[in-house]
Amino acid sequence: MTEVIATDEQMTTRRKSIAELLEKSEHPMTAHDICSILDIESRSIVYEDIGHIAKSVKNSGKEVLIRPASCGKCGYVFSSRKVASRPSKCPKCRSQWILLPGYLIRSKR
Ligand SMILES: [Zn+2]
Numbered sequence: 001m002t003e004v005i006a007t008d009e010q011m012t013t014r015r016k017s018i019a020e021l022l023e024k025s026e027h028p029m030t031a032h033d034i035c036s037i038l039d040i041e042s043r044s045i046v047y048e049d050i051g052h053i054a055k056s057v058k059n060s061g062k063e064v065l066i067r068p069a070s071c072g073k074c075g076y077v078f079s080s081r082k083v084a085s086r087p088s089k090c091p092k093c094r095s096q097w098i099l100l101p102g103y104l105i106r107s108k109r
Contacts, residue, residue, distance in 0.1 A: 014040070015049045019057065019105060028067040028102025050103055057105055065104045072097035 017038050022029060029037075031046040040046055054064040069078040069087055073095035078087050089096055 014038070014045075015053055015056075018046065018049050019053050022053075022064070022103050022105040023062075025104060028065070028104050030100035030102050032100055053105070062105050062107050065106055067102035067104075069101040070099045071095055072099050 018034055021034060021037060031043040031050075034040065034046045035043055050064065057064060070076060071078075071090035071093065074090060074093040076090050076092040078098075078101075087098055090098065
């Protein structure tokens with residue numbers, strides 16, 4: 001498999017599309033949703049982009065809101081302190097059924 005190295009311009013365009021999507025959406029969007037809508041090949045790209053977006057939207061008076069990831073089995077809610085986190089296992093019941101975190105962008109009041 002060859003690694004595709006994106007240019008800065010492509011990355012900016014992709015982050016812009018993600019940011020627009022999160023601004024327009026009425027419901028929190030998961031990395032999975034974002035991948036399928038924008039045809040992005042890997043969720044880890046989305047998590048990385050959201051980390052960058054969270055920093056850059058602050059300059060325009062907006063913020064990334066996070067619906068934290070939770071355990072599908074016992075309902076344990078993961079800490080959302082880390083913006084782009086993707087837990088793999090529940091610390092409480094060890095289940096790997098993790099409901100992905102969701103993201104939205106809204107103006108700060
Ligand atoms: Zn659990």
